[in-house]
Amino acid sequence: MTEHAMRLSSKYDTETKPVAIGTAVLLVCIVFLLTISGTGVADMLGYARKIDARVPTFLLRMFFLLVALAAAFIIFTNTSTYKRKRVAYAPWMFLSVGLIFFLIYVIIPIFQSISYSLTRWNGLYDINGKWTGEWVGLENYRVLLEDPNFTTSLINNVLWLALFMLAVPIGLFIALFLNQTVAGIRFYKSLFFFPFVISQVVVGLIFSWAYNPEFGLLSEIWGWFFCEQKVNIVGNLTKVCSIDPPSILGEAKYATYAIIAAGLWPQIAYCMILYLTGLNNVSPDQIEAGRLDGAKGWKMLWHVILPQLKPATFIAVVVTVIGSLRSFDMIATMTQGGPFGSTNVLAYYMYDQAVGEGVGRYGYGSAIATVLFVIMLCFISVFLWRMYQDERTER
Amino acid sequence: MFPTPVEKLSPGVNIGYRLILPICLFIWLLPLLAIFMTSIRPVIDINTGNVFGIPSEFNMIENYATVFAKTDAWSYMANTLIITIPTVIISVALACITGYALAIYNFRWALPLFFVFVAGNFVPFQILMLPVIDMSNRLEIFNTVPGLVMFHAAFQTGFCTLFMRNFMKALPFELIESARIEGVDEFRIFWHLVLPLVRPAIAALSVLIFTFIWNDFFWATVMLQDDAKLPITVGVRSLNGEFVQQWHLISAASLLAAVPPVIMFFLAQKHFIAGLTLGATKG
Known part of the structure; x- marks a missing residue:
């Protein structure tokens, strides 16, 4: 050799x-x-x-x-x-740790949850480490159909989904409003984005206070219209109102809407930032061409700008759908599902049933989670399909 | 640029816009401003309904000091940090290598596995909750900080991989190709060539994941039970029960919980926004 x-x-x-x-x-x-x-x-x-x-x-x-x-x-x-064969083996070595970790903590639990939903179990094992539950087939799902709380949660989820979508057009509107070059606009943009950075728990607390009928922001604004300050017999200042301010979070009629409104605040900020980035990338040539063709205002927005904002709109819709179905923190801080279960959504009701006050109903909770998962899966599929299309055209 | 810059419109619109801007901002941030004002008031103002007026006394230092003195605010903050920082390190580090595998190698499973990460990232938390609790129990790490960190890191790896893979896909592939022809080992290519190029992505992800985990409430509630281990989000929630109707203290505590993410955002605004747009709208 x-x-x-x-x-x-x-x-x-x-x-x-x-x-x-x-x-x-x-x-x-x-x-x-x-x-x-x-x-x-x-x-x-x-x-x-x-x-x-x-x-x-x-x-x-x-x-x-x-x-x-x-x-x-x-x-x-x-x-x-x-x-x-380096190139054939190397990707698997790079992938292995992350993939196994992700499979163990995220992908496999999905299937475990679905299998839990076919059992009656309180999450415990007996002293020998043996599982204490029993298989009940589709029993949990049958009970779900008759559970008024489940129906309320489902309706509220639809409400959340529908009303949360308002964040997309409002975000676009604010983005259009802020897409200027005046001095200090960067500062304004970041301050408008502020609510998104804050924890949802804090947003929830801020709004619980704002909605408070005695000391809150809303009671103050209400007072400007319906109340006047009077001196009572003892000589102290008191507020006398022609109509008492409503306790928004305490009334089943309004509570869900109030929480959604609070949730919209950070979500609008998120959509706004997506659109601001998108507007940055709109090609100036096309705007110029549109102007030459006589397009102005709404027409320009609809025919020239929006088609170019499509990727931003898509992401905005995706994050809004996910945000609305994940709503948990706000409900936990503001009403804990009350009054009388009227503000429950699937996410909160599941938590409540599985690890909340009642003794853990793991099987039933898993059935609720599975329903939520199936709803989410529809949206995830659409998202993946769109991504797949993009990937194919790129190659 | 759309809409037309106000400078090019009539002077009336131009000046009007500049005047209206601060007013809009004021209305937008009204809840936040009002809660800040509340946090520096004495109790008496709150009871007499002085919400917008000038506080009868400026009790800022007093109120915030009370929060620290009467509660475990410091320990809550420290707990949040020891949950957040390891999570950021683990998930971003893992995403660098998984993202590299999925972006640079053109093997058959690259796209399906990428979709597994993406899909997993969007599932509702509730479907993972019970199995994760059960598994943590069996690994004897339920109700411990590492137990929570493990879950957070694994879950965030999904989002980080999505981001990293898209970022690396946009790198000039010829660079890697030529390094391979030179006979450079795959690990060296990753370490010496790709990693320095993705520094901006690492920065963006770190800032973003820091904020996500700092603001996490659900998993901390589920996975931790001892008060001594709770992060600030859960701590602030429980203060709500402790300080019933003492809104000046609740608001002070809430604002304290919001400060670090806000600082993070201002320090790394560009990275933060780049991360949030999922690399979908590049720029």
């Missing part, structure tokens, strides 16, 4: 040294992983109970798992199998 050919073939040979070291490290890690126990770590750290050592035990396990993984990768990348 010539020297050149030797070098070429040795390029694909398994390198023994790193493989040997890698194997040794891997074995040590496996031994440790098998021997680490909660009690052992608790003893080592001097904790009285095994339960106190949960976190260090877990972290230790994760550490050895990571080292083992790294060792496995080193072994594999030094074998001839890998060296010959």
Whole structure:
């Protein structure tokens, strides 16, 4: 063999040294992983109970798992199998950790939940670690159909979905309003975006206060129209109103609308920023061409601008649909589903049934979650389909 | 530019626009301003219904100090940080490698697996809740911070992968191609060539995920039970029960919870917005 050919073939040979070291490290890690126990770590750290050592035990396990993984990768990348077909094996190595992690925590639980929905279970295991539930088939779904709270939740979800969609046109409107170049406009744009950055819990609290009939913002504004300050017998100032301010969150009629209005605030901000970015990218040539053709105002918006904003509109609709179906934080902070279950949505009702006040109804809760998932799946499919179309045209 | 810049319209419109802008902003942020005013008032103003007027006393320092003194605000904040920071690191790091695999290699599974990440990212939380609780229980990490971090990191990996993959797809592929021809190992290409190029994406994602996790309420409620481990969002919620009708304290606490994401947003506005548009409208 010539020297050149030797070098070429040795390029694909398994390198023994790193493989040997890698194997040794891997074995040590496996031994440790098998021997680490909660009690052992608790003893080592001097904790009285095994339960106190949960976190260090877990972290230790994760550490050895990571080292083992790294060792496995080193072994594999030094074998001839890998060296010959790098481009075929490399993507799987890059993907493996993230994909497994995602499958375990996100994809597999979806199917587990669906299977829970066919059982009656309270989430517990007996002392031998055996599952305590029983299979009931479609029983949970039959009960759902007769549950008035479920119907209310479903109707409220539709309401949320429909009214939340207002965020898209309003966001567009504000974006058009702010798409100017006057001094300080950047500052205005970021302040308009502000509500989205704040936690929904805080938005919920702000609006609970705003809707408060005694001390809130709304009671104050109400007072300008219907109340006057009077001095009572003792000499203190009191408010006397011709019509008392309504307790918006306390009345079943208004409560859901009030929460949706609060939820719209950050959502409009989100849609606005999407449209502002979109407007930035509208081609000036086309606007100029439109102007030459005599298009102005609404006509221009409808025929020239909106078609170019299509990607922004699409994302805005997607995030709004998801936002409306995920509404949980606001309801939890503002009404907790009340009064009398009138503000429940599927997301909150599921939580309430599964881990809320009543003793965990895992099966029933899972059935509610499954219904919510199926609704969401319709939208996810449309989204994926659109993405698929885009990917195909790109290639 | 659409609509026509006001500078090009009549002077009346031009001046009118500049005048109306602050008024609109005022109305838009009215709830926030009002809650800020409430947070610096003494109790007496709230009871007499002084919502918009000048506070009879400026109690800003007093009210905020009370929040810190009477509650575990500091510990809630610290808890949020020890949940948020590891999550950001893990999910962004994982997304770099998964995004790289899905964007650079043209294998048959690239698109289907990418769609798995995208779809998983949009599922309702409730369908994951019970199995995740059950699994955390079995791994003995339920009601611990690492347990919550593991879930957050896994879930956010979906969104981060979506973002990273789209970003890397837009890189000039010839660069990677030529490196391969030179015989550079795939890992070296990733580390020395691609990673430096995606720094802006890493920044955008970090800011965004930081805000998402900081503002998370649902998973913290579900996965944590000890008061000593709760993050600020859940803490503030429970203050609502503690300080019944003491709106000056509730509003002060709420605003405190909102400060870090707001700072983050102002520090990295460009990145933040780039992240939110999912790379759909480039720019």
